[in-house]
Amino acid sequence: MAQARSFLNVLAALAAVVCFPGIASAAPENGWTLCNKTSYIVEAAFGVPEEKDITVEGWLKLRPGECKVAVNAPLEPKYHFLYARSSQAHRGGPREWGGRTELCIDPTGSFTLENPPECAPMGLEARGFRAVEVTSKVRWTTDLTEIENYDLDKARSAGLQRLLEEAGITSGAIDGNIGHRTRVAIGEFLKQNNLPASTSDDDLIDFLEQVAKERGRNVGFTLCNRTKNRIWSAIARRGADGWESRGWWVLEAGGCARAIDRPLRGTEYYVYGEMEDGTKIRTLSKASDAFCVGHAKFAIAGRDQCEASAYRTALFAATPPPTERKLVFEFFERDFAKAGGNDR
Template sequence: MAAPARSSMREALASLAAALVVAAALAAPAAAETRLCNRTSVVTEAAIGVAVEATAATRGWFRLDPGQCRAILQTAEAPGRLFLHTRPVGEAPGASLGQPNQRQLCIGEGDFLVPAAQSCRQAGHVMAPFAEVRPTVAEGIAILFLSEEADYDLPQARRAGIQRLLTRLGYDSGPIDGLEGPKTDGAMRAFVTDLNLPADAAALPDIFDRLLAALRAGEGPGFAWCNDTAYRIMAALGTEDGGRMVTRGWFRIEAGACLKPPLEGAPPRVFSFAEAVDGDGRPVLRQGRPLTFGGETAGCIRASEFEITGTDCAAHGGLPAQFLAVPFDGRRRASLRFREPR
């Protein structure tokens, strides 16, 4: 009896994997397909999972800009239950779209296919939370929506996504509401001028690529970290709130890259602490001591992701650290470059 069961399992895995391979190869809309549409203001990467009983396969990554739809299956009737895992692009550490964690499945990086995703067997693959999703079917097309509380339609989501990234870059685009307005237009004109882009850049298909590239490069007004070392940098941000220090971390800056952390409002002072880590996340040592970048202002850090108000670090399970006060110029523009000591 065991052999037919194993054969059935192999057939199920082959069927699931084939369905997902076809999905990744789609180049044009089909007569019947399953589409994923992004009605949020966040550039998002998605991984899809298909499960039949205890067997599952996963495929990723599908990038969706705000307001964009993509085909993820070449059928409106999936061969099993559908699951979805998403991660935002260009957002703060720990940001998510708030999906429930209903099943753990295996994912990889880049263009991946995991045919037996109930567990991970390959280096670089990790288990991740997936939420079960049920598409709406109309005229042979099944549609899944990524949504947020604002409940944008697709054109509004595109405008809200542009507003979000302009704000992250330090431009005053007004509220992130998906509506047209003079502040959003003025912020886009300033961005286009600063980067010498075409006047119609906002209408071009690559506008989110340009905005994300500018964010990673530290362009625009505001504060950016830039990593000139050969190591990954883990950075913590400090701001003043009612005279008290509030610290948050960790923000990852890869070697040779820049990162603009989100700054809510216009804090009067900004502070920074950072440390270099190796490929395994261990501190880089120089003369037996961790390679860190800080200053003379007391703040708190913690080994894992954190947000701490005040400087009583022990009360929050944290450790004291010395933060650097970051000076701004008249446009409230500043960049802090991490360099290895000579």
């Protein structure tokens, strides 16, 4: 792997060079290596085949443009499994990389487990993993990518630009090209946080991640589940172009999800919840505002004639107005009507 370098030293030496040098040129290591060719910090979980089961482990943090060995050699020439999620530092909701093989994970912290037949009874959650056919016992590499199709160098540069923006420092376009605005933004961030010019790029990315996370906690719209059951949640609001509704956020018992990770504008916000109660579904008892919801993940403009657009109408409840451009809404057992006859 590439050694830590000083951002300012690199920038001073290369001036107008558009990307950082040589992670891609590092000699590949033995084992199953994961390479992050995205502009996001990602956390990876991976499944390794054993004699009769799959051992799942997480989380392996990969900075933009970074490669790490997930499984040491010798490798079993069999299908391995991979799921990854973006860091909570990034705005716009979580990004996920996965597939169709459902395995259990612990979303709250590091874990190693032999995949159980059911996740929920053990306090775990199911995620769709991508099956990766490993055919070498010595060395195998799997890339995590995004639509821009960055190489490792460009991914690292774009990741830096993205984190600067999310930490509140304007750095220009997120394109993987380090120009004057990005260099100025780096210098401004180092100065604001009393960081030395010798700060390595890895340390700078880690520091930016923490600043972006803290900044994100103080804004936006968060949904929390204070019941003992799973809740499927959605929100609605009046946006710049009119009414809109979005969902679903699956809230496990005691869990939270950030539906909007930017400072809130306006005062009218609404929530919808479907709580699983055995085989039945309970909805909010004091809900009277109609919006559209989808059968799968959705973002819907408008609130009229839902069924004509292959959606369905659901009754949302108004929230209290945001305070200092942020809002936390908590679902409690008392908020839901008694179980009816509907199955989800």
